[in-house]
Amino acid sequence: MRYYSTNHRAANVSLEEAVVKGLASDKGLFMPCDIRPLPQDFFDNIEKMDFKDIAFRVADAFFGDDVPEEDLRDIVYDTLSFDAPIVKVKEDIYSLELFHGPTLAFKDVGGRFMARLLRYFLKRQNHKQVNVLVATSGDTGSAVANGFLGVEGINVYVFYPKGKVSEIQEKQFTTLGRNITAIEIDGCFDDCQALVKGAFMDEELNSMLHLTSANSINIARFLPQAFYYFYAYAQLKRMGVKKDIVVSVPSGNFGNLAAGLFGKRMGLPVKRFIAANNANDIFYKYLQTGEYSPRASVSTIANAMDVGDPSNFARIISLYGNSHAAVCADISGAAYNNEQIAESVKQAWIDEDYLLDPHGACGYRALCENLRENEVGVFLETAHPAKFKETIENIIGHTIDIPDKLQAFMQGSKQSIPMSPNLQDLKKFLMLGEL
Numbered sequence: 001m002r003y004y005s006t007n008h009r010a011a012n013v014s015l016e017e018a019v020v021k022g023l024a025s026d027k028g029l030f031m032p033c034d035i036r037p038l039p040q041d042f043f044d045n046i047e048k049m050d051f052k053d054i055a056f057r058v059a060d061a062f063f064g065d066d067v068p069e070e071d072l073r074d075i076v077y078d079t080l081s082f083d084a085p086i087v088k089v090k091e092d093i094y095s096l097e098l099f100h101g102p103t104l105a106f107k108d109v110g111g112r113f114m115a116r117l118l119r120y121f122l123k124r125q126n127h128k129q130v131n132v133l134v135a136t137s138g139d140t141g142s143a144v145a146n147g148f149l150g151v152e153g154i155n156v157y158v159f160y161p162k163g164k165v166s167e168i169q170e171k172q173f174t175t176l177g178r179n180i181t182a183i184e185i186d187g188c189f190d191d192c193q194a195l196v197k198g199a200f201m202d203e204e205l206n207s208m209l210h211l212t213s214a215n216s217i218n219i220a221r222f223l224p225q226a227f228y229y230f231y232a233y234a235q236l237k238r239m240g241v242k243k244d245i246v247v248s249v250p251s252g253n254f255g256n257l258a259a260g261l262f263g264k265r266m267g268l269p270v271k272r273f274i275a276a277n278n279a280n281d282i283f284y285k286y287l288q289t290g291e292y293s294p295r296a297s298v299s300t301i302a303n304a305m306d307v308g309d310p311s312n313f314a315r316i317i318s319l320y321g322n323s324h325a326a327v328c329a330d331i332s333g334a335a336y337n338n339e340q341i342a343e344s345v346k347q348a349w350i351d352e353d354y355l356l357d358p359h360g361a362c363g364y365r366a367l368c369e370n371l372r373e374n375e376v377g378v379f380l381e382t383a384h385p386a387k388f389k390e391t392i393e394n395i396i397g398h399t400i401d402i403p404d405k406l407q408a409f410m411q412g413s414k415q416s417i418p419m420s421p422n423l424q425d426l427k428k429f430l431m432l433g434e435l
């Protein structure tokens with residue numbers, strides 16, 4: 001399978017090149033040239049299959065030309081070492097719990113898959129060494145670092161803003177050691193992202209170190225997220241749900257929603273999607289007006305969705321041939337402020353006995369407000385509420401339990417390298433190992 005760039009000014013590339021490079025040479029995002037629908041008998045029997053086998057069939061449609069069946073099966077099975085159950089929250093509304101992985105957020109699926117696929121390609125390239133750079137405002141750093149931990153031939157550098165991630169989040173990528181290096185930037189998230197982008201643009205650095213990105217611009221991180229949309233459908237079918245399915249996706253950089261849209265294009269019977277935003281409502285405004293106006297992000301209690309210029313917007317409009325009308329036919333929007341998010345967390349807790357995290361709360365609320373006749377809704381519960389312990393405890397008014405898996409991260413001691421948001425300092429460090 002070949003991959004094109006959303007900017008259309010770079011030649012098409014192989015999967016291997018798309019994964020190892022991350023970003024196209026014209027700074028566009030890679031897209032598969034072909035989206036192959038899955039056969040009807042797959043959908044007819046999907047409720048009898050388990051998560052891993054469903055995921056393998058989806059992965060095979062994208063990656064089967066480029067990765068031999070046995071290798072691809074190993075990569076998929078090894079990635080999905082955890083479940084993604086559907087849980088009924090109330091009549092016609094279900095939570096797809098994506099927080100059962102090692103770092104308790106949905107990014108574990110893409111992080112683990114990308115690490116394994118990259119390792120496979122590096123083995124074929126005579127064990128070339130690559131350096132993965134990733135900027136994080138919290139959850140991406142932990143999922144990527146844990147996904148790549150101990151993977152031969154790959155060094156990971158996680159850039160995070162000093163004092164701006166929660167203690168739990170920080171521990172998840174600063175206590176690992178081995179091939180993971182945490183770099184604490186004296187600045188904000190935008191500074192971290194600018195630094196990483198600056199490093200990719202620097203030819204000297206790139207030719208010496210083979211840099212790649214593990215943010216959701218990488219095709220190997222975002223496409224595997226399609227797996228759990230199919231698994232959600234299988235579970236609903238098993239439960240005997242017959243109504244039209246609406247999927248509500250709490251969105252920031254829009255990688256998760258884009259993966260769901262790919263699923264629909266492959267034949268997944270989802271009637272429509274809802275993109276749930278927080279106060280960073282750039283996509284919501286685009287749906288209303290047809291105009292895309294990126295702006296600086298504002299901080300909210302659903303901080304993983306604080307994105308002012310979502311990178312996967314380019315993939316979504318490319319998928320719909322740049323037609324605003326076509327986008328609107330499949331996706332509607334919602335946007336909620338902190339007060340509304342808190343209100344929904346509290347309401348679901350009191351009335352339904354279900355504890356939401358602030359991101360999932362946006363998805364849940366969008367379903368409560370927008371479901372129509374003969375529809376059933378699934379929202380993606382993108383992280384475990386305990387990752388946002390303080391926020392949640394303030395909302396519901398009492399303490400919550402921290403799962404053992406999360407608690408275990410708290411035991412390690414923090415190791416990170418303080419750095420200024422200055423590219424020259426980073427270059428010196430990466431090339432010479434000194435500050």
Ligand SMILES: *Cc1c(COP(=O)(O)O)cnc(C)c1O
Nearest residue numbers: 139252253254255256304382383
């Ligand atoms: C990253 C993240 C999101 C946003 O996902 P995108 O794919 O960037 O739209 C939502 N919720 C949580 C908890 C996240 O970590």
